[in-house]
Amino acid sequence: MKIRIVGGGPAGLFYAYLMKRDDPSHDIRVYERDAEDATYGWGVVFSDVALAFVRDIAPELYEAMTERQEVFDEMAVVHRGVQVRLAHNTFHRMSRIDLLGALHAHCRAVGVAIEFERRVDDVGDAFADADLIVAADGANSALRSRYAEQFGPSLDERPNLLAWYGTTRLFDPLSLIFRQNPDGLAIAHTYRYSRTHSTFLVEVDPATFERAGLARMDEARSMAWCEKVFAEDLEGHALLSNKSNWFRYTIVKNRNWHWKNIVLIGDALRTGHPSVGSGTRLAMQDSIALFEAYRECGADVPKMLEAFVRIRQPGSDSLQKAAIKSCEWYEDLAPRLPLDPISFAYDYVTRSGRVDHADVRARDPELAAAYERLHPERVF
Numbered sequence: 001m002k003i004r005i006v007g008g009g010p011a012g013l014f015y016a017y018l019m020k021r022d023d024p025s026h027d028i029r030v031y032e033r034d035a036e037d038a039t040y041g042w043g044v045v046f047s048d049v050a051l052a053f054v055r056d057i058a059p060e061l062y063e064a065m066t067e068r069q070e071v072f073d074e075m076a077v078v079h080r081g082v083q084v085r086l087a088h089n090t091f092h093r094m095s096r097i098d099l100l101g102a103l104h105a106h107c108r109a110v111g112v113a114i115e116f117e118r119r120v121d122d123v124g125d126a127f128a129d130a131d132l133i134v135a136a137d138g139a140n141s142a143l144r145s146r147y148a149e150q151f152g153p154s155l156d157e158r159p160n161l162l163a164w165y166g167t168t169r170l171f172d173p174l175s176l177i178f179r180q181n182p183d184g185l186a187i188a189h190t191y192r193y194s195r196t197h198s199t200f201l202v203e204v205d206p207a208t209f210e211r212a213g214l215a216r217m218d219e220a221r222s223m224a225w226c227e228k229v230f231a232e233d234l235e236g237h238a239l240l241s242n243k244s245n246w247f248r249y250t251i252v253k254n255r256n257w258h259w260k261n262i263v264l265i266g267d268a269l270r271t272g273h274p275s276v277g278s279g280t281r282l283a284m285q286d287s288i289a290l291f292e293a294y295r296e297c298g299a300d301v302p303k304m305l306e307a308f309v310r311i312r313q314p315g316s317d318s319l320q321k322a323a324i325k326s327c328e329w330y331e332d333l334a335p336r337l338p339l340d341p342i343s344f345a346y347d348y349v350t351r352s353g354r355v356d357h358a359d360v361r362a363r364d365p366e367l368a369a370a371y372e373r374l375h376p377e378r379v380f
């Protein structure tokens with residue numbers, strides 16, 4: 001098959017790799033707008049479950065992804081300056097650039113052609129004889145916008161504002177830090193992803209953003225505001241910027257996942273939310289599903305794309321639903337802020353509505369017991 005892929009992020013590269021590894025006679029080319037060593041952001045996290053998918057289908061890539069990782073079984077919620085540890089929350093972390101580097105190397109080894117610094121905003125002549133065109137060009141997909149009428153995207157821009165920083169302060173375990181300050185509330189989603197660096201994603205609600213005057217500050221002043229708010233947590237370490245401008249997260253959905261021989265995958269198709277750290281997982285699972293659809297239907301593209309939707313939609317919808325619930329929790333924290341640190345952490349653990357007290361007891365008996373002591377009036 002002749003396959004053209006727009007976007008060299010995790011979704012596009014992983015799909016290219018799986019297809020070419022399966023059959024070297026495929027003609028596969030990836031077009032990536034950025035340079036090879038460019039990356040936006042710092043580290044990414046994967047839950048245990050997320051990495052199991054990669055291990056099952058591409059153990060050689062899994063090995064490259066995990067060789068330098070240390071795994072922690074806990075995470076922490078810091079509220080009112082008190083850290084509450086949550087057991088059995090295993091996350092694998094790595095830098096986004098290392099993940100892309102591993103994917104580049106694997107793609108090259110099997111013969112995928114990658115063209116860097118090549119932006120594609122429409123499927124012109126170069127794509128005319130392609131059997132399949134994969135739009136893996138991220139949350140702001142140009143191809144999805146170009147054919148918006150056909151794909152029927154819905155773009156739900158959420159109210160909170162985010163800025164994605166790095167820091168040399170090593171946050172182990174992965175921590176969620178809630179800091180009340182004179183301007184309102186700021187949240188840090190932070191975790192170490194390498195021997196030297198942590199991701200430090202700051203989230204604020206619109207009222208805090210307004211009161212702090214963040215809209216009128218340049219990048220350096222915004223970063224200084226965040227450093228001041230999280231001074232106790234950063235322990236003297238600075239925040240680091242990498243195009244770390246404030247942005248609002250957009251929940252992307254599409255009525256149609258494919259049109260003619262063009263298919264959307266990854267963030268172009270549907271986004272999760274950083275608070276559940278699932279975007280890369282969702283993207284790579286799309287790649288697997290599209291590959292499986294090919295294995296089921298061969299080069300019959302219309303059949304293959306129908307199979308892709310059938311295989312992928314239920315899992316994708318359910319994870320996105322959980323991501324939206326999680327994102328809403330962060331947008332409605334005011335009534336929860338008076339809670340003591342244990343009750344607050346417990347509320348966080350049960351926020352999706354899919355975890356009840358019996359689950360907390362099984363997964364984290366210490367937290368369940370602490371919560372029961374604080375709430376003797378409740379019947380468990």
Ligand SMILES: Cc1cc2nc3c(=O)[nH]c(=O)nc-3n(C[C@H](O)[C@H](O)[C@H](O)COP(=O)(O)OP(=O)(O)OC[C@H]3O[C@@H](n4cnc5c(N)ncnc54)[C@H](O)[C@@H]3O)c2cc1C
Nearest residue numbers: 007009010011033044045119120137138266267279280283
């Ligand atoms: C603040 C933040 C924190 C996040 N944290 C995590 C996390 O901890 N864990 C996690 O799993 N996920 C995280 N994510 C989500 C994750 O980064 C994405 O969900 C994931 O990278 C999606 O993969 P993708 O390949 O679909 O898209 P992308 O990674 O966005 O890749 C799309 C690629 O397409 C290229 N491109 C775009 N337009 C064009 C064009 N017109 N022509 C050619 N190329 C183009 C881009 O340069 C990019 O390389 C986070 C996202 C954000 C915004």
